[in-house]
Amino acid sequence: MFYRAKNIIIFTLFGLVLSSYGQSKITGKIIDSYSNTALGYVEIININTQKTTTSNLDGSFEILEEGLYTFNKKGYAVKNLKLLFNHNYTIQLELNPSALNEIIVHANHIPKALKKATASISIISSKDIKRSNNTDFAPILNRTPGVFMQSGALNTNRITIRGIGSRNLFGTSKIRAYFKDIPLTNGSGETNIEDFELASISNFEITKGAFSSIYGAGLGGVVQLKPQHSFLNQSDLNTEFSFGAFGLTKGVINLNHGSRKNSFRAVFSKTHSDGYRDNNEYDRQTFTLSSNHYLNKNNEISFLASYIDLKAFIPSSLNENDYINTPKSAAFTWEQTQGYEDTKRGVFGASWKHNYTSNIQQVSSVFTSFRNTYEPRPFNILDENTLAIGIRSRLLGNSKLFDKNLYWTFGGEFFKDIYKYKTFENLYEDFPSGTGSVKGDKLSNFKEKRNYYNVFAETNIEATNKTTLTFGLNLNKTAYNLEDHFIISDDNPDQSGQFKFKNIVSPKLGASHLFSKNLSVFSSISHGFSPISLNETLLPDGQINTNLKPETGWNFEIGARGTTSNNKLHYNISIYRLDIKNLLVSRRTAQDEFIGINAGRTQHDGLELALNYNWIEKDNISINTFINYTHNNFIFKEFIEDTNNFSGNNLTGVPKNIFNAGMDLNLTLGFYGNINYQYVGSMPITDSNSLYSDSYNLTNLKIGYQENLNKTLKLNVFFGLNNIFDEKYASQILINASGFGGNLPRYFYPGNPVNYFGGINLNCIF
Template identity: 30%
Template sequence: MHAFRYTYTFLFFLLMMLPQVLQAQELYSGHVLSAQTEQPLQGVTVTASSGEQGISNENGYFSLATATAPARLVFSYIGYKTEIITNPGAGQELRVLLQPGAASLQEVVITGYETNRPLLQTAGAVSIIEREVIERFDESSIVRAVNTVPGVRMEERAPSSYRISIRGSSLRSPYGIRNVKLYYDGIPFTEANGTTALNLMDAANIGSIEVLKGPTGSIYGAGTGGTVLLEPRRAADGEQSLEVGAMTGSFGLRRYTATARVGGEKSSILVQYARQEYDGHRQQSAVDREVLLLSSEFKPSDKRTISANLVYSDLYYELPGGLTQEQYEQDPSQARGGMFGSVAQNASMNQEGVNVGLKQAYRFSEQFRNTTSVYGLHRFRNHPFNTDYERNTNQEMGGRTSFAYDAQLGSIGTTVTAGGEFQRGFEAARTYDNNGGTPGDLRTDDEVVAKSGFAFAQAEFELPADFIATAALSLNDTRYEITRLHQAGSGSYRYNRDFESVLSPRVALLKQLTEEVSIHASVSSGFSPPTEEEILTSDGQLNEELEAEKGTNYEAGVRGFGLNGRLSFDLVAYYFRLKETIVSRQDVSSVAVFRNVGSTNQKGIETSIGYTLVDEPTQQLSLLKVWTSYTFSHFRFDEYQQDENDYSGNELTGVAPHTATAGLDLNTRFGLYLHLTANYSDEVPLNDENTIYADNYLVAGARLGVKKRLGQHFGLEVFSGVDNVTDKKYSLGNDLNAFGGRFFQPAPGRNYYGGLSLKYTL
């Protein structure tokens, strides 16, 4: 409790110390309407090139104050083409007409590189997952939504046990999320020790997702995998509503949500509660999760915006364990058996945590602005495993600040951004014997301090002939301090590991060929130190020889639109060379151990294409579009010698050479909708020797529903769906290099769900 009090005092003090300067403001207001019906559009995002944002209310009205006259206002709304107004006039009512069109999904404003530009003007491989994509599935998890974008692979080894891979192998992630940095509302969600407890969050908490692929250390610090930016749900300007929802499905799925929203010109508050229960499609695979979200945003003055978020979660899920090929073929619903079986040892995870974050955006002058965030978290983990029992407590605090300055170098518009980030975490970690699901004798007792930080700088230049050039650099540092208070059979000791500070540069160049097509290229390097769980394994052993990964990425791409906006496309090719690659193997006790193995070569192509066949909001069939994404991965071990075995040239473990997702979306004017989705994965090597493979698979699903207005105040949605409609038997989230041949984690067979939501708007 004392640590919490100090954390909150620090957060409050740091916010109060932010500079406060009065500046003149420019005001832009008006109405946003549908170009075809001239009806007001609620929820349109209005973004100024100077960084400020606003949202239109139920009457389509928006009001946006800026400290300086922006070069452009960007109006973006799902289902409509993005509209950009250059050099808008302040003080006059604007009338903005948005044309319907699926292209807006690819033309949203990108915040990931802190430039607030449309995707067409962003030099980098970026994928966007909007709220509508998350809602096209059942929301019991975000796995299927994330897997709609190319170059990204998300898996569930067990329900609520997430693993994410971006342009790389899952070798470092036998469980959990590593080598991928996550932020929630611009605030670090990945902890100082390099791990991310994304399963503490519910899919309903997320408004949208930006995925930055490849090394992004120049802005987001250490990491060779990529960065995921999660935006929270917000109440729209002028919205006052209450919404409740319920869903039920196969294998005992039960889900309940309740949301309250109050949005005004100066404030926005959203409170949401979600409860999910699941009996499990296998033995020992049940889930029980409760999540409370408080998402708020305040504008105490025209120059300042403050947001505050709180996520409290209580999560329990069971771990069925991996199966051998014979067990998988015989009965995929069984759990790992034997003396140390999952049922006998109650293999499970019980986590309770709270994350609190505060962020302030502040403008000092017409050219100078700052964004600063601070956060604190507390997490408790109670984890009986097949061969041991872990009890951990984490407390952490940290912050991030970023300063941006707009300048004019002759005829060249320039934006310089600089800042830093620091995280400090403390963990009390204990391991015990597992006696049938209860802790036995104490094995190890450790105190771990993790410190991670970096400083960064970036310059962006608007060059003649529609070129945009970017140069960025960061200096990263990570340190672990481990104090062993107890170890069975030996005494206590201290172990410190300070990874050498590393510079991570990035340079990028974009050329906008036309108003609808642009090309881009970039070179970036990444640095990824081992996580605490890789240095201090779950059986309490210290891995003192592990080194950080380092890699360089080269990429080039083209994106744009065609056929009067009905066609959207995005194509990226890349080559990534990774040195000191970290891989994992299971020992005889099923504990993951980690080693550096030379280098890997990773070459790939990522594509996404969408085509709108029908886009007539006033007709009975108002929207019909098809889309697909495809990923080609040619990943190989370049140099890999293990004892007497040479695996150089082998396929990288855990990576499918080909993956693809395709979908069809249909909407009608009276509210009926249909979403069809199919997902394909090529066979996957499950061990470094390339002697065992998971079979390829093709699974499909559908969701059918209707949304209707009931009078002036009520809105109703009723829906039903099916996943894995062909009842395909496949493994998702395989255990790589598993001891005893326990590679396979069976996914659910054919399953159904249905539910409804009722919304009352004041």
């Protein structure tokens, strides 16, 4: 009996030892910090013992020793973290912009290395964003081949991708944009991103051309703004104050707090500028909040909210005489009315990610947004309100097909917005000069209900270890409903009505092949479309033109990505043809009245080149250079308007050549700097090509010093000059402008002369 008792005690103690040993382990999961996508095959190295393990395909790992570990994966910055027993960690890795072709992209929700992508995708990293001041989007986007942003003021911009959107007179159109999963494009296809705070954005992912079936198959492509995500296992406070020419002041507070399972980030900013021109004052406050919550190994929830309060005065465009002689002046009537835009805007979204199995997951998002604007203008006063709601959901998975890896996703998006707008008389001429705008009688009162849905599917098939095939399909249905709530009379006909597009099916086919680990080639054929705004469907008699057709087109492209064997040179090159039919033209019928007509076809042939070279990459110094070049050969293939035949002319509002070059320098002493040069060729201002803008050259410089004051506090001071050589240029043009009342047409927005900026940044890690 004693023997049996002794055995029981021994086995019990042995069991306790095994149990104790089983509990003394470290588990976790490694994810992409921007997309929360699992990262497999990450090297996990114990710094003290140099023992190495690797994360599983789903990003999970298990370690049996406490200590300080290094997490290393191509395309991502190395991360060091102390790991303790009996903890479950979620490790977030950040993109490394110097490893361009290893970066993981998510343009179709199926993560893959950029070198295996079958589309033309550009990544604007946080490093690229910080090359300039933290106020203006244009210098950042304009370094991307194929993308061109004209900027008449901080709140007056037009973005084009491969020439798409160049014919939109005011603002950005025919290009889709998303803030994470929340659409920034309204129901009429108009987009506004420049109001967002740059300090709240981690990077941009731009898919060029009609290739993104997952995001609506827009002709120009998709701009995805990736917000700065909150980080787990750390808390830090980043504050920045900057100043500049023309009365610029800006403050940013960026706070992150993260535990093992929950993280929060809040970004607040306040910006003021007097502006270079008259009637050019700008005030903006923004607040952005994001959080991530890892409920368990199969469920994650994230929230994103952004609020913007903006008041910006509008100097508008100038005629050629004023542009040359008095570029600081505002347009006469805009200065008399003291015209401005007063906007409050917010977006909110919640996302849920659920893993059904290790191979199948579902990601669903619900979102809402609003925009309220009051805008006094010389011809009237606009009061508008927009409220939008929507949902996106998709399944993602991977499986085998004939022993080939098959990655797939399918899902849908539904979007609905209600747009209410009224216009009023502006009685400024009835009051003494300096009074500004005075609200008069109501001129119109409309309510638009705009909705669409996209159903999409896409697959990536790894036909071989080196060849990837992509198939995609998008089905879109768009409809508008217009309610006219103004008094109906002979002079004011009832404009109520409905407009529905036919179902539009947009397929795509792409392929990429790795000729070696340093060279990949891709090609694609894809279809896209651009919706018609309801305003463009209205005829002068108030009726809706149901004969209008949306612009549709096919994109044909071939390109290559790669690096040299020594990994110093990274290159991307692509050539494409985008053939668009049912060209939609806005014909002006009065000072503030336009109608839309289908006038023909355009052909967009282009070449895009990006080169990045690491000259020196040592512990004490690094020197990197880049060259980006865009060649645009865009013509009206067929364009007949009334008795005018513009066929064969160059597309208005787009330069034929854009060239960017720059150099970055970093020293271990703490000093850093960069210089950027841009050449923009002349561009046709009128469809007849009788008037062109002048080409121009811009050079910008930024230098700084950063130092770790102690283990928790980092200092960064910087100073910069924009337009160093004081080039006189038109930063935005208004195509086909008309003069009214005997006045000259106002084509030109003057660019800023030489100007400076500077600032100080403190980052404290708790």
